[in-house]
Amino acid sequence: MSINTMNSRERVLKLFRDEKVDRVPCFSGMGNVTTEGLKSLGYKFAAVHLDAKMMAQSAASTYKLFGFECGVVPFDLCVEAEALGARINVYAHSEDLLYPTIKEKVIHNEAEMEISVPEDIAERGRVPLVQEAISIMKQEIGGEAAVGTYVLGPFTLAGQIMELNDLLKLSFKKPDKVGRLLDVLTGAIIKIAKSYEAAGADYITVREMGATSDVLSPRVFKNLILPYLGKIFSELKGSTVLHICGKTNDIALFMKESGAKAISVDQKNDLAETRKKLGNEALIFGNYDPYNTLVTGDEEKIRSAVRKCIDDGASAVWPGCDIWPTVPPENMKTMMDEINKYGG
Amino acid sequence: MANTEKEKELLERLKNGVIQYDEDSVKEAAQEVLDVGMDPNEAIFDGLVSGMEEVGRLFETQEYFVPELLMCADALYVGLDILKPHVTKMDMGVRGSVVIGTVEGDVHDIGKNIVKMMFDVAGFTVYDLGRDVPLDKFIEEQIKTDSDLVCLSAMMTTTMVGMQKIIDKLKAKNPNVKIMIGGAPVSREIADKWGADGYAADANNALKEAISMVSALKRMRDESRQQTK
Numbered sequence A: 001m002s003i004n005t006m007n008s009r010e011r012v013l014k015l016f017r018d019e020k021v022d023r024v025p026c027f028s029g030m031g032n033v034t035t036e037g038l039k040s041l042g043y044k045f046a047a048v049h050l051d052a053k054m055m056a057q058s059a060a061s062t063y064k065l066f067g068f069e070c071g072v073v074p075f076d077l078c079v080e081a082e083a084l085g086a087r088i089n090v091y092a093h094s095e096d097l098l099y100p101t102i103k104e105k106v107i108h109n110e111a112e113m114e115i116s117v118p119e120d121i122a123e124r125g126r127v128p129l130v131q132e133a134i135s136i137m138k139q140e141i142g143g144e145a146a147v148g149t150y151v152l153g154p155f156t157l158a159g160q161i162m163e164l165n166d167l168l169k170l171s172f173k174k175p176d177k178v179g180r181l182l183d184v185l186t187g188a189i190i191k192i193a194k195s196y197e198a199a200g201a202d203y204i205t206v207r208e209m210g211a212t213s214d215v216l217s218p219r220v221f222k223n224l225i226l227p228y229l230g231k232i233f234s235e236l237k238g239s240t241v242l243h244i245c246g247k248t249n250d251i252a253l254f255m256k257e258s259g260a261k262a263i264s265v266d267q268k269n270d271l272a273e274t275r276k277k278l279g280n281e282a283l284i285f286g287n288y289d290p291y292n293t294l295v296t297g298d299e300e301k302i303r304s305a306v307r308k309c310i311d312d313g314a315s316a317v318w319p320g321c322d323i324w325p326t327v328p329p330e331n332m333k334t335m336m337d338e339i340n341k342y343g344g
Numbered sequence B: 001m002a003n004t005e006k007e008k009e010l011l012e013r014l015k016n017g018v019i020q021y022d023e024d025s026v027k028e029a030a031q032e033v034l035d036v037g038m039d040p041n042e043a044i045f046d047g048l049v050s051g052m053e054e055v056g057r058l059f060e061t062q063e064y065f066v067p068e069l070l071m072c073a074d075a076l077y078v079g080l081d082i083l084k085p086h087v088t089k090m091d092m093g094v095r096g097s098v099v100i101g102t103v104e105g106d107v108h109d110i111g112k113n114i115v116k117m118m119f120d121v122a123g124f125t126v127y128d129l130g131r132d133v134p135l136d137k138f139i140e141e142q143i144k145t146d147s148d149l150v151c152l153s154a155m156m157t158t159t160m161v162g163m164q165k166i167i168d169k170l171k172a173k174n175p176n177v178k179i180m181i182g183g184a185p186v187s188r189e190i191a192d193k194w195g196a197d198g199y200a201a202d203a204n205n206a207l208k209e210a211i212s213m214v215s216a217l218k219r220m221r222d223e224s225r226q227q228t229k
């Protein structure tokens, strides 16, 4: 007999509302489009970033094919930067699986750091396209699965619109100046995220991976970045997640203090320790290895990793980053099969 | 060997200037090195580089993070720029030349920049192609500069695959060039499988491996030169 008494959407929404769920959900706040899904639709990866319908269908295909419990758009990290004036490369010529990148930054030197954000930022670049993709997804799978989206955190966004090396150094040398930039970007992020909420997103993940402890000290994270994350989460009314990948044990407490409804960590986080630190009530999503387990693992590894996430105290089994698209379909099915058996 | 008190003091100031990412203090100390007629080569290696070694240790123990590392490197470059022109080529023991870059489709360049810095420190001539570098660019640049070594960095599983193509093409064009690859998803096994000559998990080991590869290359060249004589 199945342990499931709710559909995926109910399960995820209840989780965010701190209500009882029939089993641990298995979903993501980051990209989870698969090559298998693209193949079923006949789409090239390079094409799905520029068309709302194609984007929505590709995102929904992971739920349709495997029962992974959500659909998430977009797939790249350039949307906000583009709305702010950066130029991007989608590698249209390439048959390989290349993610869009920033080709031309907005800020080229320190003097250009005093930018302002246009009033209509949520109507620029591909922001409307993502809004539309959210609405289409709502129609396609919204009754059964949760519909999610993401924005970048202010520091990671700053690293997209200016040279990251300069940003990192200035965080020490001129924290006030960096703080002012982060403040401006925070305003832009809030506007964009609110427009996604209005389009019908059930939850929004803020991805602040540029601030991982692999790169930046916990002290700088707390002093320079946390206040702006706090501002974002106090403005958003719906369900929110703060994601940071890499080493995060030393900042997990700060992540929770940001006011995000849930925090998301990857396989480098010792989740059992984080659970202990944050207590039983906190929503902690993670920390399933999206490549070394999900893509390259054998059946036993895929199953035992699901159990380990749950045993360590994950509130949702959730990949530590974008699911790597080349994931073999059997592996997705195995992961979902295990959650249905063990998640109760 | 630093023989006078003054020389010892200068070495100490260079070293600490790098560790404390104090560009001004490094600049002053380097200038004084030249003024008192101290051996610039010694100032570089026992001052600046020794400071950078300590920085590497602080990074490993997580007292320093990437921003600190970058600032220390800036301080080091300030010193190198002043001292290097006064070093005769022979003393510098020029190690060789290297083309480095992050492969096409990949903008992760923090790790690559750290590896590059290690090469600069050790006296290599470095041609940095940056990030998201089209695969053929590596081959063109190697031929143009006749570099001993090509270093490829990739942080994603998909972009990593591009390395294999570059290795095949480079080896076809120039069987003598040495290729080293690295980045989080790369492993020794992958490097072996794809026919790369070297691999390293971090910047320190990258440098060690590079030095041994380039020395092997030089030995080979010397031997073949002897034979043709």
Ligand code: B12
Binding pocket: A031, A075, A076, A077, A098, A099, A100, A101, A156, A159, A164, A209, A210, A212, A214, A215, A245, A246, A247, A266, A290, A291, A320, A321, A322, A324, B066, B105, B106, B107, B108, B109, B110, B111, B112, B114, B115, B151, B152, B153, B154, B155, B156, B157, B158, B180, B181, B182, B183, B184, B185, B199, B200, B201, B202, B203, B204, B206
């Ligand atoms: C910072 C970061 C970013 C920044 C990069 C900014 C920049 N200018 O570099 C931004 C936000 C732009 C970014 C974007 C993306 N990222 Co990212 N990112 C990271 C992160 C958090 C840190 C990487 C880092 O700099 N580490 C610190 C440095 C010091 O370590 P390192 O790079 O490993 O380098 C050391 C060694 O590897 C070695 N080394 C490195 N190069 C070389 C070369 C040679 C020759 C040798 C010998 C050694 C060597 O020496 C270095 C020093 O010791 C990692 C996760 C993580 N914690 O690792 C993800 C990660 C690399 N990103 C990932 C992904 C998926 C993405 C995106 C595709 C997301 C998206 N949906 O668009 C995009 C890709 C864009 C693109 N096309 O390139 C995944 C890759 C997954 C995979 N298996 O392929 C990772 C692993 C996250 C995860 N947990 O899954 N990212």
